[in-house]
Amino acid sequence: MKSEDFEVFGISVESIRNRNESQVIKYMRELIPQFPDFDYCSICVQDVYALSLNQLAPRYVQKGTIVLRKEFQESDFRDVVEGAIEQVLKNRNHP
Ligand SMILES: [Zn+2]
Secondary structure (H helix, E strand, O other): OOHHHHEEOOEEOHHHHHHHHHHHHHHHHHHHHHOOOOOOOHHHHHHHHHHHHHHHHHHOOOOOOOOOOOOOOHHHHHHHHHHHHHHHHHOOOOO
């Protein structure tokens, strides 16, 4: 998608989206190798990514807005990604 796809009335919301995505990617790279049973196939990798982002979506926040209570903590991302990996390992989307 192009940058202008993330504009609302000329204001970019792209960074809000990217923050969750880049954090999930960072923790996937760090945490998946800690699970010896992970098979590194595209279905499982994409499932972990989608599952993680689905849990983070309602918590999108932006600095300086009234909805911001506290910055999303690093440990929260870690917990979400770890949980998604465990869920995918328990319930693989393929034989
Ligand atoms: Zn797989």
